[in-house]
Amino acid sequence: MPPDPYQRxxxxxxLLDRIGDRWTVLVIATLEDGxxxxxxxxxxxxxxxxxxxTQTLRALExxxxxxxxxxxxxxxxxxxxxTPLGRSLLDPLGALMRWATEHLGExxxxxxxxxx
Amino acid sequence: MPPDPYQRxxxxxxLLDRIGDRWTVLVIATLEDGxxxxxxxxxxxxxxxxxxxTQTLRALExxxxxxxxxxxxxxxxxxxxxTPLGRSLLDPLGALMRWATEHLGExxxxxxxxxx
DNA sequence: CGGTATCCTCATAGATACTG
DNA sequence: CAGTATCTATGAGGATACCG
Numbered sequence: 681m682p683p684d685p686y687q688r689x690x691x692x693x694x695l696l697d698r699i700g701d702r703w704t705v706l707v708i709a710t711l712e713d714g715x716x717x718x719x720x721x722x723x724x725x726x727x728x729x730x731x732x733x734t735q736t737l738r739a740l741e742x743x744x745x746x747x748x749x750x751x752x753x754x755x756x757x758x759x760x761x762x763t764p765l766g767r768s769l770l771d772p773l774g775a776l777m778r779w780a781t782e783h784l785g786e787x788x789x790x791x792x793x794x795x796x
Numbered sequence: 797m798p799p800d801p802y803q804r805x806x807x808x809x810x811l812l813d814r815i816g817d818r819w820t821v822l823v824i825a826t827l828e829d830g831x832x833x834x835x836x837x838x839x840x841x842x843x844x845x846x847x848x849x850t851q852t853l854r855a856l857e858x859x860x861x862x863x864x865x866x867x868x869x870x871x872x873x874x875x876x877x878x879t880p881l882g883r884s885l886l887d888p889l890g891a892l893m894r895w896a897t898e899h900l901g902e903x904x905x906x907x908x909x910x911x912x
Numbered sequence: 913c914g915g916t917a918t919c920c921t922c923a924t925a926g927a928t929a930c931t932g
Numbered sequence: 933c934a935g936t937a938t939c940t941a942t943g944a945g946g947a948t949a950c951c952g
Contacts, residue, residue, distance in 0.1 A: 683897045686822060688843030693818070695903055696896040700816030702809070706802060718914055727804030729946060734915065744906025755913045756952085765902055772895045775888040780812040781799045786881055787811055790860025834934055845926055850935065871933045872932085 698743070703728055703736040705773050708762070711746065712770055715761040745769065814859070819844055819852040821889050824878070827862065828886055831877040861885065 683692035698704060706725045710716060716724075722733055737760060740746035745766035751757040762770070799808035814820060822841045826832060832840075838849055853876055856862035861882035867873040878886070 683900045685893055685896060686826075686840060686842055691904065692896045692900045695900055696821065696893060697818045699896060700818070700821060700892065702813045702816070705812060705816060710802075724802060726802055730915075731947090732945065735945090742907055742910045743903045744909070745903075750914095756915090758914060765899060765906070768899065769895060772888070772891040775891055776816060777801055777812060779885060779888045780801060780808045780815060783881060783884065784799045784808050784811055787859045787861075788807065790881070791858055793860070794858045846935075847927090848925065851925095866934095872935090874934060 695743075698739060699769060699773070700776075701736070703732055704740065705777065707733070707736055707740065708745070708766060708769055708773055709777060711760060711762045711766070712774075715749070715759040718758050718760070721760065740766070811859075814855060815885060815889070816892075817852070819848055820856065821893065823849070823852055823856065824861070824882060824885055824889055825893060827876060827878045827882070828890075831865070831875040834874050834876070837876065856882070 684690050685693040685696050687693070703725065706728075707721060710721050710724045718733070718737075721737075722728060722730065725733070728736075737746060737748070741748050744763055747761050747763055749759045749761070751759065800806050801809040801812050803809070819841065822844075823837060826837050826840045834849070834853075837853075838844060838846065841849070844852075853862060853864065857864050860879055863877050863879055865875045865877070867875065
């Protein structure tokens, strides 16, 4: 029996939740073109708090989507990069982001029509 | 300037949040093969409360992704169906669900490795 | 620089009860 | 059947302070 996110206790539902998470989507996309430092990601993903970014990155690390590399320098430099598994998420998440930006106008029109 | 979900106040970010929502994903997918009644959707999406399902469906209706049709019968029959705009989300969301089910095993392995 | 720890709040999911 | 209304509590997430 394959995983079934329609079932409430199937682990795939939790996974689906996490990969659709607001910060996860943007963080993964940020790492598309190569390793990035903590502060670079934070600047790129406007509005993410340090706490949430740390939390999101830890979860991605645990799930094997991202690696964390500490360079022994002063000041410390920490770089995050996508694993092959993480890279395999780029297409699905990219499609989602593209949908949101491309269809935003239609959605806003629908909202105005609905208000009336 | 196109919508940019990296910006905290861009409406596309809210939209992205909503289409990645746990219930939204499953509800949209449930409507893939045609109109469904409220109770059918509720049974299919295991664990969703009446409140959350109503809320999710209302949001989808407002955003122009789903239509709501009340059939004047006793007992009342209410059917939900995807609009063309809603159908255009099937591919991106389907890809996301497929990713979650196909890579669940790898993620779980990574989690076990991380624990050690 | 890149965190961790703590506190606090406020949104929202869930449970429950009621209705056209 | 398909909701609405109300209450509660839980936990996501922000603010702040401190640390290696």
